Amino acid sequence: MINILVAHMIDNHGHLPTKETREDYAHGIVMLFPSLRDPYSKKGYEHFYDSASSTGYISWRLKTVQRKIRQGSAVPPNSAICFSPGGPNFQRTVHVERQLDGDACQEAMSLLNHTTDNSLIFQKMRETFLHRQKLVNDPGRSVDILSSFPRFLDTKGLVDQDFTLLFDDDTSSRLLQKWDLFFKPNVIK
Structure with missing residues (x-):
């Protein structure tokens, strides 16, 4: 009780x-x-x-x-406890080299919808990372990640690459460590 x-x-x-x-x-x-x-x-x-x-x-x-x-151990899936300060809307400073902008970014996003080359997909997703973060974090705009960026569904490793770009290697590796205990039940729910 x-x-x-x-x-x-x-x-x-x-x-x-x-x-x-x-x-x-x-x-x-x-x-x-x-x-x-x-x-x-x-x-x-x-x-x-x-x-x-x-x-x-x-x-x-x-x-x-x-x-x-x-x-850092798992807590029950029904508890609303935030593990990181700031939460999902926290604006993190990210240092990613060679980011596309403007028309070059739009061309890369279009190419992502039509190519099947995994190495090219990983490269273009890395190069458009900051643009995608701006779209996701824009308070006046609602973005459905999976429909806007369908490559997350069919290319294994993209989520891990984005977490590595957003956080450091140590923090992003904890995503996989806690996936089965904490994140997976919440995602399914």
Whole structure:
């Protein structure tokens, strides 16, 4: 029950909910389940959360979830916890050599839709990386990556190349390490 409540709390209030939120959840438990009220404590729900000492089942579960985040292990797929600061809309500085722009970029994008040469696809996707990032991160524009860039569907390794360009080699390798435990269930869902 505590695991479910903490997952719900994280979904609705973030991974650092306020003391008032924690206390409301603890109070809600004893209101819904009066037999769980502690008759020997002042408020009756201190074993779920005690704001004076920040202890109780809810605090302990939140600390466990936060520790797992810091260690980089997977958390339940239903929790809304961000692993990287800034999230998906964070504008990262990317240093990629030889980027196409203007007409040359449009020609490369058109060529990507018609060629079957994998080495050419990888080269053109690398050369149009910053242009694609601008399209994806433009707040006034909604871009469906898979329909706009169908080569992600039929060319194995393009997603890994983009992650390597966006992040460093070490960070991008963690995508594959965490894929089965964390990302795959969320993508499927």
